[in-house]
C-alpha cells in the first residue's frame with residue numbers, strides 16, 4: 001500500500017486478505033472508481049444490468065463456496081434493486097455481503113436532499129442478518145471482518161455494508177499503519193456441537209420408530225455435509241426425501257431416496273428427522289405429516305425449533321458436528337429401517353416412476369412440459385457435473401420432479417420465497433465460481449424478470465444454455481379476459497421469440513417445437529459451451545394455476 005491510503009484501498013486490501021476476490025455489481029456514483037481499483041488490484045469485477053441479478057450471482061457464489069459472495073451497488077435505487085436479492089439470500093441462508101455506496105449522515109439525517117440520498121443503513125436492517133456502516137477509513141478492516149463473520153457463522157445469510165462516499169475517498173491518518181487496521185478472519189464459522197443429552201434423545205426417538213423418514217433441506221447443502229449425511233443414511237437405511245436445493249446431496253437415483261413416494265412417506269412415517277429443513281410453508285408447516293409422528297430436527301439455530309410443531313428431539317448445532325455425534329450413536333444402537341417400511345415405499349416409488357416414464361415418452365403435439373423436460377433430464381444424467389438453475393411455476397415444479405441431480409449443490413432455484421428473476425444471476429454466479437456448464441430452465445414469465453442479463457452472459461462468454469419454456473403466460477397462455485379486450489392478467493406473448501435475444505448479443509439461438517428438436521438444440525448448445533437461448537414452444541393450454549401450490553391462492557370463486 002502507498003504512504004497515505006484511501007478507504008477504497010483499505011476495503012480492497014481487507015477483502016483480499018480474507019481471500020474474497022470476486023465482486024458482482026452495477027457501477028455509478030460513488031462506486032465506479034472503486035470497481036476499477038478492484039480490477040486493477042487483481043480482484044475480479046463482473047458488471048451486471050440490474051443489481052438484483054448481481055446480488056443473486058453473489059448469493060449463488062456464497063451457496064456454492066461457503067464463503068460470502070460479494071456484491072457492489074450504487075446508492076438509493078441501486079441499493080433498493082439489490083435489497084430484494086439480499087432479502088432472498090437471507091431467507092435462503094446464503095452467505096452474501098452487499099456493499100453499497102451511500103450519502104453522509106449529516107445530509108441524510110437533516111433530509112437535505114442528496115443525489116440518490118436514502119437512509120440505506122436503517123432500511124437494510126430488517127432484510128438482512130446484519131448491517132454495518134463504515135464512517136472512518138481506519139474501520140474498513142474491522143467492518144469487513146464483522147461482515148464476513150456475520151454472513152457465515154451460525155445460520156448464514158445476507159449482510160449489508162454501507163459505504164458513504166466520504167469514507168470511500170477518505171485518507172487514512174498517516175500515523176496509522178494501514179496493515180494494522182486489517183483483520184484476517186480466523187475460523188469465522190466456529191463449530192457448534194450438540195449436547196450429549198440431545199443426541200441421546202434423538203437416538204431414543206429413532207429406536208422406537210417403525211417407519212422413520214429423513215427430510216433433507218438446503219441447510220445440509222449449505223453446510224457441505226454431504227459425506228456425513230450419506231454415512232448416516234447408508235448406515236441406517238432410513239429413507240429420505242430431498243427438498244429442492246438438497247437434491248444431489250446424495251444422487252437422486254439413490255436407493256434410499258423416496259422423493260417419488262412423498263405423500264405416503266409423509267402420511268405414514270412415525271418419526272421424521274428434519275435435516276437442515278425448516279418446517280415452513282414448503283413442508284406445509286408439518287400439517288401433512290402423520291399427526292402422531294415424532295419429530296427430530298437438526299438445525300444450527302435454536303429459534304427454528306418448535307416453529308410450527310412440537311419437536312420431540314431438537315439437535316441444535318452445525319450439521320457436521322451433529323452427525324459426527326449422532327452417526328456413531330445410531331451405529332452403536334444398531335438402528336436400521338425395517339424392510340417392511342422400505343418395501344412399502346419402494347412399491348409406491350415404482351408405481352409413480354412408471355407413471356412418470358409414460359408422461360415423459362408419450363408423444364404430444366403441441367409439445368408439453370414432460371416432453372420438453374425429457375431431453376434436459378437426459379443431458380444432466382449424462383453430464384452430472386452440469387449445474388441446473390430453474391425458475392417458473394409449472395416449469396419449476398414439474399422440472400423439480402423430473403430432472404434428477406447427482407451432485408451436491410448442483411441445483412439452484414427460486415428458494416424459500418419462490419422468487420422469479422433469480423435464474424440468470426444464479427446461473428452467472430455459478431458459471432463463474434465453478435467454471436462448469438450451466439443449464440437454466442426458465443418459465444417464459446420468469447425469464448422476463450432478468451432476461452437482459454443475457455447481455456452479461458454473452459459479454460462474459462459463459463457456458464450457459466437457457467431453455468425458455470414458452471407457454472405464453474404466467475402459469476398458462478390460453479386465458480382470455482371475458483370482460484374486455486385486454487389480455488388476461490396471466491397472458492404473455494406465446495409467439496414471442498426469446499431466442500432472438502441471444503442472437504442480438506452474439507449467442508446461439510434456437511426455436512424448437514418438438515422434444516426431438518429440443519434435444520438436438522440442447523446438445524448442440526451444450527457441446528459448444530457458448531451462451532445460448534432455446535425458445536421451447538409449449539402448448540399454451542398447459543400449466544396449472546400457480547403450478548403445484550395453487551392451494552395457497554385465496555378462494556374468490558371466480559371461473560377461469
Ligand SMILES: Cc1ncc(C[n+]2csc(CCOP(=O)(O)OP(=O)(O)O)c2C)c(N)n1
Nearest residue numbers: 392393394395420443444445446473474475
Ligand atoms: C418477484 C416475483 N413476482 C411475481 C411472482 C408470482 N409468480 C409466481 S410464478 C410466476 C411466473 C410463472 O410463469 P412462468 O415462469 O411462465 O412458468 P409456467 O408456470 O408458465 O411454466 C409469477 C409471476 C413471484 N413468484 N415472484
Ligand SMILES: [Mg+2]
Nearest residue numbers: 443444473475
Ligand atoms: Mg409460462
